[in-house]
Amino acid sequence: MLKSIHPAPGTSVSRRLSGLAQLTDPDRALLQDATLHPQLVPTARDLIVEGQRTAGPLLVLEGWLGRTRLFRDGRRQILSFLVPGDVITETACAHPVALSTITALSDARLCPAPPPNSPGLEQAYAASAALTECYLFRQIARLGRMSAYERILDWLNEMHERLALAGVAGPDSFVMPLTQEILGDALGLTSVHVNRTLQAMRRDGILEWRGGVVRMVQAARASDPSATRGTAARIAEPAAQRARPPHRASLENSAA
Amino acid sequence: MLKSIHPAPGTSVSRRLSGLAQLTDPDRALLQDATLHPQLVPTARDLIVEGQRTAGPLLVLEGWLGRTRLFRDGRRQILSFLVPGDVITETACAHPVALSTITALSDARLCPAPPPNSPGLEQAYAASAALTECYLFRQIARLGRMSAYERILDWLNEMHERLALAGVAGPDSFVMPLTQEILGDALGLTSVHVNRTLQAMRRDGILEWRGGVVRMVQAARASDPSATRGTAARIAEPAAQRARPPHRASLENSAA
DNA sequence: CGTCCTTTTGAAGAGAGTCAAACCCCGTGG
DNA sequence: CCACGGGGTTTGACTCTCTTCAAAAGGACG
Numbered sequence: 001m002l003k004s005i006h007p008a009p010g011t012s013v014s015r016r017l018s019g020l021a022q023l024t025d026p027d028r029a030l031l032q033d034a035t036l037h038p039q040l041v042p043t044a045r046d047l048i049v050e051g052q053r054t055a056g057p058l059l060v061l062e063g064w065l066g067r068t069r070l071f072r073d074g075r076r077q078i079l080s081f082l083v084p085g086d087v088i089t090e091t092a093c094a095h096p097v098a099l100s101t102i103t104a105l106s107d108a109r110l111c112p113a114p115p116p117n118s119p120g121l122e123q124a125y126a127a128s129a130a131l132t133e134c135y136l137f138r139q140i141a142r143l144g145r146m147s148a149y150e151r152i153l154d155w156l157n158e159m160h161e162r163l164a165l166a167g168v169a170g171p172d173s174f175v176m177p178l179t180q181e182i183l184g185d186a187l188g189l190t191s192v193h194v195n196r197t198l199q200a201m202r203r204d205g206i207l208e209w210r211g212g213v214v215r216m217v218q219a220a221r222a223s224d225p226s227a228t229r230g231t232a233a234r235i236a237e238p239a240a241q242r243a244r245p246p247h248r249a250s251l252e253n254s255a256a
Numbered sequence: 257m258l259k260s261i262h263p264a265p266g267t268s269v270s271r272r273l274s275g276l277a278q279l280t281d282p283d284r285a286l287l288q289d290a291t292l293h294p295q296l297v298p299t300a301r302d303l304i305v306e307g308q309r310t311a312g313p314l315l316v317l318e319g320w321l322g323r324t325r326l327f328r329d330g331r332r333q334i335l336s337f338l339v340p341g342d343v344i345t346e347t348a349c350a351h352p353v354a355l356s357t358i359t360a361l362s363d364a365r366l367c368p369a370p371p372p373n374s375p376g377l378e379q380a381y382a383a384s385a386a387l388t389e390c391y392l393f394r395q396i397a398r399l400g401r402m403s404a405y406e407r408i409l410d411w412l413n414e415m416h417e418r419l420a421l422a423g424v425a426g427p428d429s430f431v432m433p434l435t436q437e438i439l440g441d442a443l444g445l446t447s448v449h450v451n452r453t454l455q456a457m458r459r460d461g462i463l464e465w466r467g468g469v470v471r472m473v474q475a476a477r478a479s480d481p482s483a484t485r486g487t488a489a490r491i492a493e494p495a496a497q498r499a500r501p502p503h504r505a506s507l508e509n510s511a512a
Numbered sequence: 513c514g515t516c517c518t519t520t521t522g523a524a525g526a527g528a529g530t531c532a533a534a535c536c537c538c539g540t541g542g
Numbered sequence: 543c544c545a546c547g548g549g550g551t552t553t554g555a556c557t558c559t560c561t562t563c564a565a566a567a568g569g570a571c572g
Contacts, residue, residue, distance in 0.1 A: 067393070069393065069396075069397045071397075071401065075401045076401070077396060077397040077400040077401045079393050079396045079397065080396075090386075091382065091385050091386040091389050093379070093382050093383050093385075093386045099386065099389060099390050099393060100393055126347065129347050130347040130355065133347050133355060133392075134355050136389075136392050136393075136396070137323070137325065137335050137355060137356055137392075139396055140325075140333060140335045140336075140392070140395055140396055140399060141325045141327075141333040141335065143396060143399035143400045143444060144333040144399045144441075144442075144443070144444035145327065145331045145332070145333045145444060147527075147528095148527075148528070179549085179550060179551090180550075180551070181550080181551095185400075186400075187400070188399060188400030188401060189528075189529090190528075190529055190530080191550090191551085192528090192529075192530080192531095192551095192552085192553090193527085193528055193529070195551065195552065195553090196528090196552090196553090197528095199552085403559075403560095404559075404560070435517085435518060435519090436518075436519070437518080437519095445560075445561090446560075446561060446562085447518085447519085448519095448520090448521090448560090448561075448562085448563095449559085449560055449561070451518095451519060451520065451521090452520090452521090452560090453560095455520085
């Protein structure tokens with residue numbers, strides 16, 4: 001089914017890693033071989049449970065997974081998403097325990113990540129890890145300082161960018177196998193409010209979402225309020241000067 | 257001034273790393289030597305600016321710093337805190353650029369981290385990195401699914417635990433050099449609401465905060481709605497004891 | 513003693529949550 | 543073929559947490 005969008009499903013990993021570092025043909029062959037014995041994980045199944053001992057690193061070949069944290073009272077937070085092309089590694093440590101539970105959010109296919117024998121692969125893994133950290137930072141900024149409208153927009157942009165890296169996204173669209181409730185759990189919102197915000201975005205004409213396919217209008221792409229500049233001495237600056245959170249498509253009242 | 261709480265300021269790093277892995281005397285000596293030529297960073301000064309090339313890893317000897325992200329319109333989010341004993345590393349990568357700006361939130365003292373020549377040091381660094389990731393996850397869960405009251409409580413608990421690892425915290429108190437506004441920027445709240453929530457906590461008798469020193473009543477320690485709070489302790493084997501008598505409304509509706 | 517921050521306080525508003533019911537789409541099975 | 547279920551999506555009405563916008567009150571310090 002995904003095939004309608006991405007032509008060669010089995011190679012999302014090598015496409016992504018090739019984009020992150022200079023890979024040789026042997027490197028690619030190694031990755032290709034690794035995909036021969038994929039592990040299937042059906043929707044809603046836990047791949048790794050927090051606190052358990054971890055196996056080696058994995059590659060996501062297909063499907064979406066999420067690092068999730070569950071509160072005792074049932075609240076849930078999705079910490080990050082894992083999509084095709086991603087490398088799943090637990091920070092090496094004397095006691096290698098998983099720091100979070102990883103759940104399949106759609107039927108997924110994974111395989112063990114081949115050990116980095118070459119400098120190319122090693123660099124690719126390193127770059128992938130750096131990106132992962134980058135997305136964590138972005139998630140924090142999103143939850144901490146963005147409105148619901150902005151969170152969804154920013155998240156859609158991030159996912160599109162990530163899926164594009166793996167070659168599984170169209171120029172302005174991608175397959176989105178999540179429910180609005182899951183989206184809410186990732187963005188710190190209720191499914192009801194996710195729904196209402198999506199409707200607002202549709203009304204604003206910046207987004208289409210039918211049958212699990214998201215299509216984003218170009219304008220949506222432009223609205224990134226973060227864009228960091230030197231933090232400088234703003235830490236010490238009086239609060240009075242700092243702007244308030246714009247809502248809606250705003251975002252452009254930003255003084256670049 | 258910090259001396260009133262921790263007796264030997266120069267060794268926060270070796271104390272913390274000793275707790276994370278089995279260090280030999282030469283290891284500790286190496287760390288000790290590294291602290292001989294500290295770098296001073298005054299409050300509000302940027303240590304590293306996002307996008308710049310990075311130097312090597314650093315050790316925080318004293319003071320608090322924060323990874324911060326600034327929006328174009330002035331909104332600010334503090335992604336994570338760096339406190340004495342912490343190791344600052346940028347994910348190695350072909351193009352080693354900083355993923356976020358690091359700003360001193362109080363006068364701080366740092367030094368270059370000695371390269372891990374021994375297995376002990378290597379493990380300590382790895383454990384430290386794992387903990388760092390753990391705190392990022394926790395920060396996400398905090399911002400995404402906790403109320404203001406819970407966020408502050410959870411954050412205070414985390415900081416106490418971290419400072420205790422470095423030996424710079426009392427049994428139920430620690431020095432907190434941040435303003436309420438900075439706290440708000442870390443927890444995704446306004447300084448006004450931080451203030452009001454703190455007052456509520458004082459009224460509830462679970463917290464004192466005078467003159468930059470926070471004192472937490474034992475009960476406060478127990479209110480962690482996250483099911484997974486043992487994770488950090490698992491990484492840092494020699495951890496403190498944690499009780500968990502239930503406490504405070506909104507948390508006790510937790511079902512195992 | 514005035515200035516600059518930070519902390520408090522107040523009143524009013526708005527974004528997001530809650531609760532509940534209706535609606536829809538689809539696969540199932542009578 | 544169509545009623546039946548069940549998950550996901552929509553809607554509506556109401557509540558409440560947290561934000562806004564001032565402005566006053568402390569406090570540290572030259």
